[in-house]
Amino acid sequence: xxxxxxxxxxxxxxxxxxxxxxxxxxxxxxxVKHITLEIMEKVYLETSPKSxxxxxxxxxxxxxxxxxxxxxxxxxxxxxxxxxxxxxPPEFRIYLxxxxxxxxxxxxxxxxxxxxxxxxxxxxxxxxxxVYIAAYPGTFYGRLFPDDCLHFIYASYSLxxxxxxPPGIYDEKGRSTNKGSIYISEISPPQVAEAYLNQFQQDFSxxxxxxxxxxxxxxxxxxILLGREGPNHVDRGNSFFWKLLSRSFATLVHKGIVEEEKLxxxxxxxxxxxxxxxxxxxxxxxxxxxxxxxxxxxxKDIGEFTSYGKRVAMTVRAIQESMISHHFGxxxxxxxxxxxxxxxxxxxxxxxxxxxxFVVVLAKL
Numbered sequence: 001x002x003x004x005x006x007x008x009x010x011x012x013x014x015x016x017x018x019x020x021x022x023x024x025x026x027x028x029x030x031x032v033k034h035i036t037l038e039i040m041e042k043v044y045l046e047t048s049p050k051s052x053x054x055x056x057x058x059x060x061x062x063x064x065x066x067x068x069x070x071x072x073x074x075x076x077x078x079x080x081x082x083x084x085x086x087x088x089p090p091e092f093r094i095y096l097x098x099x100x101x102x103x104x105x106x107x108x109x110x111x112x113x114x115x116x117x118x119x120x121x122x123x124x125x126x127x128x129x130x131v132y133i134a135a136y137p138g139t140f141y142g143r144l145f146p147d148d149c150l151h152f153i154y155a156s157y158s159l160x161x162x163x164x165x166p167p168g169i170y171d172e173k174g175r176s177t178n179k180g181s182i183y184i185s186e187i188s189p190p191q192v193a194e195a196y197l198n199q200f201q202q203d204f205s206x207x208x209x210x211x212x213x214x215x216x217x218x219x220x221x222x223x224i225l226l227g228r229e230g231p232n233h234v235d236r237g238n239s240f241f242w243k244l245l246s247r248s249f250a251t252l253v254h255k256g257i258v259e260e261e262k263l264x265x266x267x268x269x270x271x272x273x274x275x276x277x278x279x280x281x282x283x284x285x286x287x288x289x290x291x292x293x294x295x296x297x298x299x300k301d302i303g304e305f306t307s308y309g310k311r312v313a314m315t316v317r318a319i320q321e322s323m324i325s326h327h328f329g330x331x332x333x334x335x336x337x338x339x340x341x342x343x344x345x346x347x348x349x350x351x352x353x354x355x356x357x358f359v360v361v362l363a364k365l
Contacts, residue, residue, distance in 0.1 A: 003164050003269050006326050009060045010318045011103025019062040021318040023303050025157045026064050032359045037075045039220050043152050044076050047218045052090045053150040057140045058158020059096040061103040066114045073129050089129040100137040141203050145214040153221040160226040162269040163203050168195025179264040183242035184233040193233045200271040204281045212287035215364045227358040228272045237356045238272040248340040266327050292361035297354055309345030313337045
């Protein structure tokens, strides 16, 4: 399965769209917003650019992207005003990156309102920043931008997605050895976890090398990504949500709606690394240093949904629908995620499931 050609968040603004079902990601980024803005301020004061380059990697297509850009611009303008700096505000070069299948049109259609919002409360004579926004489609596992053109790189809930399903999980005949699971689980053979780790290490190494060449000296990168608390791949964290999705598929197999062979040949291209695994790749690559690495958990509230399980199911559907429908067909989606939402609610009632997230700040060496 060619991830680059298939994988994307659900576009548009419908009930199943990422735009309508990305509140959990927004909540996570809001939780570390103080860190994001601290780093933005630090980069600006250290580099004093007339033109500041910012890349949002894995930007997707919901409202979160433009609200983050607005915060970047307002932070820099606030620094200039608060510190009474005798300089005009810089121009902002914003590069929005995601896979070519991303719904970039939804972002561009929202830009007129965004620019209008940016001008609110500013007098005609006040000096405001010029903001130029462009799309850079393509995988971030490789070069995207010219040398030394970026001051700040932001990647929110995107780096846990691998470039591909790890080839190491397949046998010599091209069949998955991870039967009955779509991710690392208790019944997965040992080589499955090893294959996922190897793929993460290869991808993350290439990502770091690429970004270090694109950042200026003094530039920073901030990543928010799913992770796990310790060495155990099968924990009560993010892997458990994949386990419940596997069980949801198994229910459809039992009902005769999904063929068992179809399920056995499906694996997700996601990996939740540990703190030590992140640190190890950064250390071995040697082009960046970690300035900050913190772990946090998301509170389990239902938001505008009828239950927490429903909220999780709609979030995962908005993310995984493109891959699932390509492999299994669209007909199973409603049944699958109804079962999944109920399973999440049942398990949450019985035990504490912890969704672990890391925030990582890196500086170019």
